[in-house]
Amino acid sequence: KPPVDPNWYYNAKPGPRHPCTVGSFPGGFDNDSSPNVSRTVVNLTPSTAYDCRVYDADGNLEGQLTWAPGSPGTLTMAGTIYFDGPIEFRQYNNAVYHGRATIHAAGDIVFANQSTLCGDPQCDADWDPQQDLLAFVSGGNVRVGQQSNFQGAIYATLDYTEQNNSTFWGPIIARRVSLANSTVNHYVPIGTLMPGMPASYEDVVTITTEPGSWG
Template identity: 40%
Template structure:
C-alpha cells in the first residue's frame, strides 16, 4: 500500500473510530498483509480472539499514522488503550529516524474462558517505511538536448554524464562517451576515432531508436555494435519519451526574492541591480556577482522573519558564495577573471539574457571541485532565458559544478569541466572538455519541472509478526 501524504490530521480520529466500529460489528479485523491470515491457523481458538483484538490495535495505530500531518515526527502515533467488545486493546507506534521505519504494535487482551486467573494476551506488529518521492523532472538526470537536428560532439572530449538526445547524435575526432546510459531518439553516426565506450570499458546501456553507422555514410544499422564504434553491454531500440521541462520567466521575474519586483534587501545590500526598470525586457546591464568587495543581500518575511532568499559573496582563495531561494536578474550575467569560488546553499539564479563563465573561473559546490560534492546539500541552478542562439557559454579553462538550464543553446569548449545536468535546445561541446555527473534526489527552488517532494507510506515486506 502506498499513500501520498496530504495534511489530513483532522480526519485521523474519524478514520480510526470508523475502523474500530467496523471491527466491533464484524468481530474481525482489517489485515494489511495477505499472509497474516495463515498465522491464525497456527494459534488456538482461545488465542485467535486475542490476535483479532491485537490486530485492531495495530490497525488503529496505522490509521493514525496514515492521517498524520507529518509522519516523520516521532510523536505522530503515540500510544494508548481502548476497550472493545470482549476485551481491551493497547496500541503504540515507535519511529526509527535513521531508517525512517515505523513499528506499529497492537496488544489484545480478553478474559480466559477456562476461568483461569490469567487473561489471554497476544501482540502483533508490522512495519511501515516513510519513503520520500522526489518531484524531480527526469530530464535533470542528463545532458539533455531538445533538438531535432544533430547534436555534434567533436575534438578531444570525454562525456561521463548520462546523455539524452531527442534528435540525432554525431560524433567525430576523438570524442568519447563513457557514461553508463546513452539515449538517442534519432540516429547515431560516428567517424574517425570517436566512440561510445571502448572495447576495454564498454558503457552499460545504449538506447538508439534509429540505428547507428560508421563513418558518416551508408545505411544505419541496429543493433549498434563495435562495428559502428559503439561498445556497450545492453542495447535497445526503445527510447523513453522525455521532454524539456517548461520555464516560467514572468513568474520568477515577479516572485524572485531578491529580484526585480523585490529589490530591497531586508538585511545587507547588493552592489549591482536586479533590473533597471520594471519590465521584463532584458535591459539590465551585465552583472558581475564576484566583485572585489563582499556583499550579503537577504530578503526575509516581515512577519515570521523566515529567510525567503539570499545572495552573498565573500572574496578569498577560494571565495564563498551563498545562495538561498530564487534570485532574478533582467539581463546578462558574467562570471570571469581568474576566480575560485565555492558556493554554499541550494537555490536558483535566473538571468533573462545570456550567462557566461570564462577565463579561469572555478565555481563549485565543494572546494576540491571533485566527486565529493554533495548536490543534495549544496546545489546551484543557473537559468538563461536568452533569445540569442547561444544562451549559455562556458569556456577557457573554467570549471563548473551545478545545474544549467538554457532556453536556447549551450556552448562548452576550450579546456572546460562541467559536472552536473545541462538542459538546452542544442548542446555544442568540443575542444578538450569533460562532463561528469553526480546524482541528486531533490531539486532546488525555481528548478523548471520540479515539484515538491512527497512522503509515501510503504509496508515493509514480511514485517508482520505475532507472539
C-alpha cells in the same frame, strides 16, 4: 524541454519585485521594473563584498545572496533569485558556493576562460549536491570558457557551449549542447528539483542514478 516560468520575475526573493530587506546587491536586480533584459551585466563575484537577504514578516529567511572575496571567494545563497539581465564570471574567477538556490538570468550566462565556481573546494567527486547546489536558468545562451570548472545544474533557453579543457559536474538542459575538445562532463544526479528550476509537471521529481548505468 520544460518551459521557464516567467512569473519568477515577480516572485523571486531576492528579485526585481522583492529586493533585499537586509543589505543590498550592487546594481540591484533590474533597472526599469519591466521584464525586458534591461539590466547591465551582473557580476556575482566582484572585488568587494556584498550581503543581500530577504526575510518575511516573521523573520524567516526566504532568500539570500552573499559574497566574501578571497582565494577562493565564498558565495552563499538560498531561495530563487532573478536578474533581468546577463550574468558573467570573469577570467580567473575562483569561488566556492554554499547553500542551495536557483538563479535566473534573463540574458546569457558566461563563464570566462579559467573561471571556477564549485560546491566543493577541490571541485571534485566530494561535492554533495544535496547540501550545496546552484542551478542557473538562462533566458539566452550559456557558455563555459576554456579551462573553466563548474558544479551545479544548467538550463539554457537557447544553446549551451563548453570550450576546450573545461569541466562540468551536473545536468544540462538546452536547445543544443556543444562540447569542444577535451571537455569533461560528470552527469551527477542532483536529487529533488529545487523551486525555480524549470519543470513541465506539478509532481515532485527526483533525479537519481539508475543501477548499472554511468553516473
